[in-house]
Amino acid sequence: MFACIHAQQVPAELSLTEFAYGFSPVVEEVRSGTVVIDVEGCELLFGSAYQLGKEVAQRARKPRTEGGVEITVSVAIAANPDAAIHAATYLKGITFVSPGEELACLGEFSLDRLDYSLIDVEKKVAGELLETMRLWGIRTFAELAALPVAGVSERLGQTGLKLQQLAAGKTERHLKVKQPEPVFANSLELEHAIAELEPLSFIFARLLHQLCATLNAYALATNELCVSMQLEDQTTHERKLSLPYPMRDHKVFLKLLLLDAEMHPPQAAVRAVSINCEPVKPRVLQNGLFVPLAPAPDKLELTLARLAKLVGEENIGSPTLLDTHRPDAFSLKHFTLATKPDIRKRRKIDNRKLATGNRPCLGFRMFRPPLRAIVQADQGWPTQISAWGKQRSVYGRVVHLAGPWRTTGDWWRDDRWARDEWDVMLERAGQQTLYRIYREIKTENWYVEGNYD
């Protein structure tokens, strides 16, 4: 059974749909001031269909504070939603249309009252058909319903049949249910503040489970999680987790949140937790058959988070060269899986292979920070080098050297650099090692930058 609630005028600040949700979760908003609800199974709550209609009309008249909308509504209950709409729109008070007796109630309605928009018929087409019917002398719903089906189909086509079914209250359709806007956020206030991470993980798990269930229900995923924690010292601890790929696995989210909380713990005990996310479409990817295996995105994110906890966030990632000639100028960016080969890079590699005959380049091991060195020089040429650092020491007699090569840059900045570089081969205990050393022009200090390997 379906119940239609109709109001002549609804104030702009009131929503008849919200009012209808008080009776059934299956609500169709037909137009402003008219809604249809599916009342199947509501007998246990409201009694018979007539009692339900009475309850709707009474509650609608109540003030807003008591769940009403402060207006008078017409209510019609029928086995067919379209029959209920017609009855509620044109009959005042409470109307009960018995199943199979729709025409007894609606039969005398003029054809002008036939709401063809309910069956998605265009205005122009419906107008032409109704005009034809009027020329035939059809004036009411009952007269239209009494026409032979075969004759209507032959002369007016399928649209004519639909109009006839609408007039007879025999259309078959589902309600166009208006879903409430999904909320991708969850929060929980705690009775007692939590100071440790382990009990907090249970709170995270519960909130994330609900959040991921909502995402799953709407076939969505998220690539950004925002966690906000109200602390006991009246401050708010906020963290934002950006993911390279949309995901919706609550176990992965939980581990990522816990690793993040371990790295950035809240400064006081937590009184309330709220988690919200930005819903996006899930990632759809079809890998090629001959593409080498790559780490699973969720596992990779977890591994990166664990590595960040182990060595520090600033020490992991993909190296990116900076647009400068300054020695050892690079930055680290978040590591993400490259899905497609970069044609330009491939071409560059191929060109390099052609230029070098596919021979490898001499490797270099950079000392960070460079080792401060004591260099003995003969007429400006280094002859003996000794340098000691925490992890390594370099000393020996220079047996071969090349240079100097002067490099300078950023002369307009405070941190400008200018230096003379040398490639030297040191001999120590019969072993020869290649190093790059340099002398800073400004300070005239010598450094060992690294060794060729």
Place this chain on the structure above:
Amino acid sequence: MKAAVSKVELESDMASRFGDAFRLHEKSVVETLSSGIDEIDVLSGGLPRGSITEIFGPASSGRTSLMYSMLAYATAHEETCALVDTNDVFAPTIATETGIDFDRLLWVRCAGNLEHAFKATDLLLHAGGFGLVMLDLGDVAGKDARRIISSWWYRFRRTVEDRPTVLTVISEEACTRSCAALTLELKGAPEWSGNLLQHNAIRVNRQRPLSPWLHESQFRAIA
């Protein structure tokens, strides 16, 4: 006979608790990844996947040149690579010249902490999906490298054996003991042309697996 029967009985009793712990794992056909240097590939047959490859030698012996070459080849062939840099010596400004695709390289800098380096390698191997994982111990002193407990190497060997990952360890002295499937010793001899460093002539000696005929090769890294 009685002892043999009791062993079988014991194994069948414990199989329910320990699964296939008593079953001998048969090694499947070894897949390899090229090192990017033809001479090394001819000598070793390529870097075996699912195994540890050890490359050792003193400073300036060509270990880093070989590492760059391996990374360049693997990234060019769409493998995801990881470099665990124990002493933070990787030089991106120079490595870029060798053609390494940095978008496919995860660089983990351990700032000299050996324990972090091993834990990071373990995490990467367990994540799976990496084609090449390099553990650079090149600047770890020989005495420290020798002190690394064997269980780490056994653990790594067990972790990679069912995965298509090449775990390469670069060190000053051989330290993986019997866990490496391929061990290469490098020795470098810089060649100068007048006042310029021209090449580093790198001699490669295959220490493991032993072979009576081909066990030595040489290549040059251009400066």
